[in-house]
Amino acid sequence: MKVIQIKCPRCQQPIYSKVKDRAFYCNHCRTMHIRNGGQEVIDFDIGEFNVNAPADRLYMPFWRLFSAFSINQSKVAGGTIHKLGRMIKGEANGGNLFIYVPAWETEVNEFKHWSVGLTENQPMYSLRSDFNNVERWPTTMSKEEAMQLADFVIVTMEAERPGVLQYLDYGLQVHDARLVYLPFVRGPSGLAPGF
Amino acid sequence: MSISVGLNCPACGGAIQISEGENVLNCNYCGSLLWAEGDAGVMTVAFRNAQGRDSVLRATEEWWRKGFKARDLRTKGKLLECYPIYLPFWSTTTRVAGWICGYEERHHTDRNGNTRTERIPKEEMVLHDYRYTNIACDPGDLGVKFLRNVSGEASFADFESIPTFESTTSKDDMVEMSKQNALSDARSDANVPHITFEKVTAIPKQISQIFYPVWVVRYSYGERMYMATVDGVTGKVLSGRAPGDALYQSLAMTGGTSVSGLIAAGSIAFGIGSGEGTIAIIGLVVGAAVLGFTYRFFRHGSEIIEGDFDDKRSSDLGKELRKGLKFNVGGFRI
């Protein structure tokens, strides 16, 4: 077994952190990389805070999955609203969809809340090129695991509506995953969006 | 999960602790972010042997006194050898995420004897981590296939002095087996009797190799040889074979045959008297089953077997461990 110091693959500077973070960000050259067997430099987004956002700001990491999705049939006992159907833009029963998967260490309700909430109501924000010294919450979920959780998010959206899900026939293909840092504000009742 | 292994920071030399399955860590001294990697992607830890010859023999003697083992084992049992070995185990964590939907049927009978079936729709969310351990070499006749204990001090300090068995089974097979087990464990935990829709994904989270100290005790009783294994961390007996007690056997034999005889005879008499042929047949079958059980106990009762043996008749330990340890760590920890 071996232990190595993590260094930026672009400028070779060591990376320091007070917390365990699977997304390795180089403060010198702003390169982000992940490791899984080998090392992989990744593209990532940083969202701009709303000018009115309160002061206790932080960036929360999400894996945003670029997916093709189509719904064929859904049957619910005691319910009627068709959440998934309404979401799809484009073709009548299919189209592209961004699925948001929280990449930090969450508890199950928080995970459901943010994954379903942001996938249903896609966040709108402008991009910036650095973190502007705002705290960056550590990423603990790997890209591979996030991609494998896509189905869970989709079915949760349909199952969480009124009634009891009995049948769901859909097609889902996850093409790619991008690490997205969304602006959040720490408030008295937990996290709130800051975009 | 409490296995951790001590290593040093490659940047400053400070002591660092790695927990099982965790690749990323940070040095508390210099703040470097560090990456830990096992050979071929598998982390390896070894547990420190915390037992000695004396405590192992004490545990074995205590074990001799339990159950229907020969009552003179303590005086007639002769110790032949007692030594520790390291056995390799695979240890995996598999996350299962998904939904299982369907219904449960309940039958209601009203006063007139009409039966109505009620369908209760069910949707169950599945989100758990399951942990499995499995021996990574041929266990031979040791009767140890799973780890009962997964906490203790990790150290390679005893590696020089204790013979170590190499892993011979495939890591990929273990990952695949864990996925299949996690899916079926999750399905049984969801408890939806009639499934109409299911979308469940099994995600392998980590695999590691654990070298675990096990003491082997070989002893004789009369002409025959027996063995026992003792957990080198907890000091508990893991498995073993021991002579059964002759008195218990003969009691079971006579008790068994007379009970089976009575059941068979009673039901024949009752059958003839009442003209109910079926009861007599049932009685005969039950009688035969009791007799069969007695016969088995008599044949194998000369030996008491405990542990994960394939031909095991006397213990259910293996069965309860085959099911994964379910983690409900606040539901979900990533």
Ligand SMILES: [Zn+2]
């Ligand atoms: Zn750099």
Ligand SMILES: [Zn+2]
């Ligand atoms: Zn250090």
